[in-house]
Amino acid sequence: MQAEWVGAARPGERFGPYVVLTELASGGMGRVCLARSPGGRTVAVKTLLGATAEGGVPEADRRRFAREVALARRVRGLFTAGVVDADAEAPVPWMATEYIPAPSLRDLVASQGPLPPGAVYWVAAGMVEALVSIHTAGLVHRDVKPSNVLLPEDGPRLIDFGISQAADITRTKTALGTIAFAAPEQARGEPTTPASDVFSLGATLFHLVTGRSAYRDMGQGTAMEQLVRAAEGDLDLDGLPAELGPLILPCLALDPTQRPTPQALLAQVTGVLAERPQARGATDWLPREWSGAIERHRQRRTEEADSAQRRIDPEAVTERTPPARSRTRPLPRTAPARRGPGVWIGLGVAGLLATGGIVYALQPDDEEPPLQVRQDLRLALVEQSHSGECTNQLPPPTFSAQDPPYCYSISTKTEDRMNVRQLDDVRAKFDERNSAWIIEMTFQDDDARSFTTLTERASKRQAPQNQFAIVLGDRLISAPAVNEAITGGEVQIAGNFTKESAEELAKELGAR
Missing domain, CATH: 3.30.1360.200 (Gyrase A; domain 2)
Structure with missing residues (x-):
């Protein structure tokens, strides 16, 4: 049956051919559900909040959603989450994208601590390649930040094109994106360009290695005070490892024309990656704590999806995600401990x-x-x-x-x-x-x-x-x-x- 609700997702509801398993997230204007196709493929389905089966969607919201679908369809690349299917004209508009059972950079930094400098180039390479794909499609993402970068074993994925824009569209007087990672011109409400995404890339990499925003005292004071600091380009770059200065500092240039292009950054990071030709995925590049957290997240999400599918249809086809490579070796057994007092x-x-x-x-x-x-x-x-x-x-x-x-x-x-x-x-x-x-x-x-x-x-x-x-x-x-x-x-x-x-x-x- 077609979805007819405005509240939380209900398992068993359908969007086109996709059966809802459970709700993943809700916020802003959208809701994201985990769903499966008739053939057993797991997808993430994004819908509009407040939509009803009777078509009760404000026309402006429907146009905005249709625009997001159209823009997301234009992007093709290994390091973005591709659109699988969509229907912006349905009573409840929806878009199905590749499901990536991986934690975000924000969650990894929060739970595991900052990333060592040597591992940053691998993450940066995937993010830069994603920007090349997006900009080649004639788009500006405008919301590059740690929570919009998922990190599975095979490399980062840049997601969420909700406030993207075509590069030939001029928009002013609107500060969009997350201020802690937005370029100064974006915080001032000026037109955003591919160079604005490069600044946000640099701010995200800075957060990876320091655990904080590149702007001074971001998170302190009122929202207006933080917006002013971003608009003025008030940076505090203490704590940036010296070896990452040549990569990150040019991205954070206050003058957009002085920032490197994604193509130039890609040449820079791939040159570093070439020094370790045998290294491939997260287990090769990241600390054990990070790669372990990625694998645990994948296992947990896969098991949750399979469990939800069994509750809906025990006989349905399910999709198994292969485990990531592991460096773990069995531990030798030592003599048993003497038990002390409880x-x-x-x-x-x-x-x-x-x-x-x-x-x-x-x-x-x-x-x-x-x-x-x-x-x-x-x-x-x-x-x-x-x-x-x-x-x-x-x-x-x-x-x-x-x-x-x-x-x-x-x-x-x-x-x-x-x-x-x-x-x-x-x-x-x-x-x-x-x-x-x-x-x-x-x-x-x-x-x-x-x-x-x-x-x-x-x-x-x-x-x-x-x-x-x-x-x-x-x-x-x-x-x-x-x-x-x-x-x-x-x-x-x-x-x-x-x-x-x-x-x-x-x-x-x-x-x-």
Whole structure:
């Protein structure tokens, strides 16, 4: 049946031949749903907010949507999300594009921290090639920013042509795009050109390596004050690695005529990439934390799509996305840890946890099957925190907690972080004394000693830096405070658990 709703997407609804699986996002004027074709291809379907099956779409909105479809169809390139199908004249206008189950650059910087300089050229190459495709089609994107760049294993994709314009159309007096990444002339409401996209590219790359906007104090003050700083080109480029200056600084030239063309940038970045001819995808170019987060996101999104499809039609054809290449090797098994006294850590659980990779520890055949241990369980000291949702007030990587909402910025120093290599045991358990469900984790020897060292460092710091964050994948489990070093191999995690949520968390942590 044809969609007839104005609220959230309903699984099973159709846009043309595409069956809605679930809603992905909603904001601005559009809503994006995950859908599947009759042949099992997964696509992202964008529709207008407020549309009804009776055709209740304001004519101006319909024209704007039709224009977006027409512009997006003009772009052909490996590093953009191509249009698969569309019907701007339908009662509920829709556009189906390639679905890319990958996190955005914004999300990766927020969860994993800034990108090392050596990896930036690989990301830049894909973004520049996308701009070449867009500009060759006679368009200006006008909203290049970290949240509009998805990063799958095979390279970045520049998405969202919602405010793009044909290069031969003159538009003035309108500041469009996101101010933190918009060119000064765009913030002033002047005509935008391909050079404006180049500035936004440079601002996005600057954010990749510093975690902040290239404009001074962006995120501080009123919206008008921030707009004025952008319009005046008030830049603060402290923290830009010297080796990236030749790539990024010319892009941020205040005079549009002084910025390099995408073709010139492409020659520059491909020259650097040629020095590593064997390197191909994310696992070759990015830090392990980044490539691991990309693969976990792909796995989670693929499983969610398949699960949604099974709920709608258990017999339907499904599409499998092959896993990315992995550098992970099995970990050798060490001697089991001696269990110390249990340590109670009161937690505020931040929500459901992402699925992810597993490392299998090797052991002799006559022992019980090896414990499946999450590869992405890590601990880090908290540097700053504040109540409310995470914004750009705190340096990345940042993590959010809910009920009540709180934001934590964690340390990126090696001595302040700990990747859990192997657990000896993990289980959900009902604590009779406190009448509550808990999770018990037992570290092996090396990890137990690292945990003691980490909590000792935390205990010597002033609040809130006497907290440490427990992070699984890209989700925060908790950020407890400690007043003294925690010794012993066994740790008890307490929270507002039900039996089901405790067992689910234990399973995510590696319980059998």
